[in-house]
Amino acid sequence: FLEGRTALVTGSTSGIGLAIARTLAAHGARVAVNGLGTPGQIDDAVASARDAGAPDARHFDADLRDPAQIEAMLADVAAWSQASGGGVDVLVNNAGIQHAVPLAEMPVAKWNDILAINLSATFHTMRLAMPGMAARGYGRVVNIASVHGLVASKDKAPYVASKFGIVGLSRVAALEYAAAGSRDSGGVTVNCICPGWVETPLIEPQIEARRNGGSRDDGVRALLSEKQPSLRMSLPEDIGAMAAWLCRREAHNVTGTAMPIDGGWTAQ
């Protein structure tokens, strides 16, 4: 159902973003890959999107801390996607970083980077991509927030602030674009996915911090038992499946939501 559509997935050289890129590709989308990494990692991510079924895939370089680089990236993606009408049809704001220390010890540079990548970049891609979505009558913004967009944990001041910010930003955009398009064209929707623990490199330092001299599995068990009642981590593909569903035409009236995939974390 994404044939002829162009998807931009930020932070898709790793983890959840790569899985979302692959899932959208499997449904026929052309995929604009973005994210940091060695040339080898970047080539692998693009090849992986093509292998999953993307009619075309390319890496677009942009350090998301820099609004000028984001503007250049959106212009490049629009030019590249002329074959499918030009512009981003599916925008997945997924890039994110974490740094877990108490508030008073949080380096100011970390606060600035986390807010820039996790929150401000999302504002910039949305302001640049959404007018085109409205003009074409179809658009999907899927913002990867977190359970930490709904509830807090200690030692994550900038991360939690950024994720609550994404949920608020998404609600504003959902309202502003609610009447764009039609039921037939699919409309323009904006939603957040709020994962609990997902198996990716982002959480390795937090697993490591809970090993207490034991194995990695001991660290995983300790992490899950603190907050995630299912005691199972999600796979990146599980998040990809929800992102893809939100892109379906039938989801035209699902907008302004923040959907937890958290094994019951926020039910407590």
Ligand code: NAD
């Ligand atoms: P990851 O570390 O595997 O991937 C992060 C991606 O962001 C990478 O592609 C990286 O290159 C990119 N990135 C980082 N800084 C960047 C920058 N300055 N410019 C461009 N790209 C940059 O992490 P992940 O776990 O896949 O996380 C993806 C998203 O999911 C993040 O927003 C994270 O907060 C969110 N999330 C993750 C979990 C989890 O348990 N893993 C839970 C909830 C939410």
